[in-house]
Amino acid sequence: MARTTIGLERFLALRARRGLRYGLVTNQAAVAPDGRPAWRAFADAGLGPARLFGPEHGFLGSAADAAPVPDGRFRGIPVRSLYGESAKPTPESLDGLDALVFDLQDVGCRYYTYLYTLAYAMEACAEAGLPLIVLDRPNPVGGLAVEGGPIAPEASSFVGGYGLPHRHGMTVGEFALYLRGEYYPGAPVEVVGLDGWERRSLWDDTGLPWSPPSPAMPTPAAALAYPGACLLEGTNLSEGRGTARPFDLVGAPWIDGERLREELAALGLPGVVFSSLYFRPSSSKYAGEDCGGALLSVVDPRAFRSLDCGVAVVRTAKALWPGEFEWKRDWEGLAPSFFDRLAGGPALREAVDRLAPLDECLALAYAGRDDFMARREPYLLY
Numbered sequence: 001m002a003r004t005t006i007g008l009e010r011f012l013a014l015r016a017r018r019g020l021r022y023g024l025v026t027n028q029a030a031v032a033p034d035g036r037p038a039w040r041a042f043a044d045a046g047l048g049p050a051r052l053f054g055p056e057h058g059f060l061g062s063a064a065d066a067a068p069v070p071d072g073r074f075r076g077i078p079v080r081s082l083y084g085e086s087a088k089p090t091p092e093s094l095d096g097l098d099a100l101v102f103d104l105q106d107v108g109c110r111y112y113t114y115l116y117t118l119a120y121a122m123e124a125c126a127e128a129g130l131p132l133i134v135l136d137r138p139n140p141v142g143g144l145a146v147e148g149g150p151i152a153p154e155a156s157s158f159v160g161g162y163g164l165p166h167r168h169g170m171t172v173g174e175f176a177l178y179l180r181g182e183y184y185p186g187a188p189v190e191v192v193g194l195d196g197w198e199r200r201s202l203w204d205d206t207g208l209p210w211s212p213p214s215p216a217m218p219t220p221a222a223a224l225a226y227p228g229a230c231l232l233e234g235t236n237l238s239e240g241r242g243t244a245r246p247f248d249l250v251g252a253p254w255i256d257g258e259r260l261r262e263e264l265a266a267l268g269l270p271g272v273v274f275s276s277l278y279f280r281p282s283s284s285k286y287a288g289e290d291c292g293g294a295l296l297s298v299v300d301p302r303a304f305r306s307l308d309c310g311v312a313v314v315r316t317a318k319a320l321w322p323g324e325f326e327w328k329r330d331w332e333g334l335a336p337s338f339f340d341r342l343a344g345g346p347a348l349r350e351a352v353d354r355l356a357p358l359d360e361c362l363a364l365a366y367a368g369r370d371d372f373m374a375r376r377e378p379y380l381l382y
Contacts (some may be wrong), residue, residue, distance in 0.1 A: 003207030005195035007135030007173065008038055008103055012045045020098040023089075024049040025121055027081070028061040029105045029213040030137070038103045038135075039077075049077065050097060055104060055117040056083040057214045065216065083113070087158065088120035091128060099131040105213045106172045107223040108141040110151065110164035111230050111342060114213070118172065119179055120164060126187040134191045136173030136381075138206050140223045143169045143199035143382065147227055147307040149368035150375075151344040160344060164308045165372050166365070167227040170380070171197070177379040187359075193381050202301055216246040224301055228310025234339025234349075236326040237317055238291055242281030250277055250313050251293015253286060254324040261294045263316045267358065271304030273297045311361050314339075315352050 009032065016022075030038040036120070042049045052059055058069040059079050069081040079095045094100065102121055104114045118134070119323065125132040148166030162183060170178065174190040180187045203210060203220035212218050217226070222245075229247035232239035241250030251257060257276035264274045275295045281287050294313075298304045318325045327337035327349060340346050343365070351361045 002196050003033065004138055004197045004201070006033070006137055006208070007192035007194060008032055008041060010136050010195070011050045011101075011133065011192045012041060014045070020045050020047075021050040022048050023051040023053060023094065023100045025053040025055065025100065025102045025117065026104060027054055027057065027059055027213070029211040030103045031211050033208055034247050037210055039074075049101070050077045050135075050149075051093070052077050053082050053089065053100075054079055056113045058083070061212070061214065066210075067215065082120070087117065089124040094124060094128050094130055097130060099133055100125055101124060101133045101135060102172075102176075103135040104172065105137050105211070106139065106175070107169055107213060107217060107226060108139040108169065109223075109227045109230065110161075110166055112167060112213075112228075113158055114172075115164070115175060116158050116161060118176060119183070122176070122179055122184050122187050122189060124182050125189075128303060129188065131188045131190065132172050132176075134189065136171050136191055136193045138194065138201060138203065138208070139169065139171050139196050140203040140210075140220045141167065141227075142202050142302075143171065143380075145169060145302075145305070146369060146373060147305055147366075149344075149366050150372040154186040155341070155344045157341055159341060163372065163375065165369060168376070169199075170376060171382070172332055174376075174379050174381055177381070178376055181379055182375070191381070195382055199380075200302075201382055204303070216241050218244075218246070221298065222247045224298060224304065225296065225306050225309075228306035228308065228313075231310040231314055231339065231342055234328050234337055234342050235314060235317070236285070236324075236328060237314070238281055238285045238293070240279075241284035242287055243279050245295065246359045248296055249293060250296075250317075251279060251291035252317075252324070253289050253291055254293040254321060255317070257292035257294055259320060260292075260316065263320065264294060264312060267312055269305070269309055269312060271298055271300035271302070273299055274308055286368060307365060308362055311348070311352075311365055312358055315355070315358060315361055318352050319355055321363070
């Protein structure tokens with residue numbers, strides 16, 4: 001398959017206008033095919049940028065998850081944080097710009113906050129009458145599979161909103177069109193699309209280099225596991241943060257890894273093989289402690305369904321170790337558990353608590369999926 005041409009390339013070659021003052025929402029993962037970061041590609045083309053904006057993890061991409069990031073400067077360019085005092089660009093931060101350009105690598109999952117950074121940027125640009133130009137990038141987990149059902153408006157937060165399911169199957173450019181069509185009609189948005197990307201494409205099909213979009217997303221394989229494995233963040237199970245395999249590992253000091261492996265293997269989940277092992281996280285949950293657990297290896301990425309796997313892991317751990325398993329408290333107190341915020345409400349947690357059959361748990365997780373599929377259809381570009 002020929003290499004995918006990304007929006008950054010097409011914008012710089014065909015659409016960019018010298019003499020305009022561009023603001024650029026980006027980080028280190030937004031790279032050109034030759035490895036140059038987007039800010040450098042802009043500079044090499046004589047386009048500034050005049051101002052930089054950084055999402056969660058910061059413009060440099062090195063801050064920990066959920067850690068506030070201050071404003072700063074980079075090589076003399078002002079950097080405004082969109083994960084600090086304000087998640088939305090302020091009128092003052094947009095003052096003097098001719099357009100705001102958004103170029104971030106999404107991972108195809110509703111918990112990933114870059115989606116909401118885009119939504120807030122669109123809202124701010126609509127209020128300021130400022131053009132928003134979205135440079136499209138491939139969805140690393142493909143555009144065919146959609147996992148889970150849409151999140152309800154009353155459950156919306158900065159890790160889930162705008163009616164998205166857990167795995168949404170859109171590129172960031174398609175999501176921008178979805179946002180404009182469903183939530184911000186008339187917003188001045190232009191999407192510079194991809195060439196050579198198909199909905200069935202996974203990252204390895206694009207011929208593009210991978211730069212981690214965030215510290216715990218080192219590989220495209222981690223992105224594939226993320227829609228389900230991130231649910232573990234709402235529990236006292238380690239999701240592998242602080243190891244070389246975040247989101248591919250699950251465990252805790254009180255888990256018998258071989259027993260967990262046996263139970264998960266017996267479920268016959270497609271596209272994945274489980275191995276038992278011990279691991280010791282260097283940070284995050286159980287830092288410095290030996291954890292028993294399981295490693296998931298995706299052997300058929302197109303058959304694998306991460307959400308099904310994540311729900312199965314949580315339910316199995318609850319069934320095998322009911323005395324040790326716990327739900328993580330929600331940090332803002334807006335839900336009984338952080339799991340509810342990720343899952344989109346209490347129904348799935350309550351089903352796991354009563355050890356409902358896995359099929360029933362998955363039916364709850366996928367409720368409304370067909371409605372979302374119909375809703376997103378008009379905004380698909382590829």
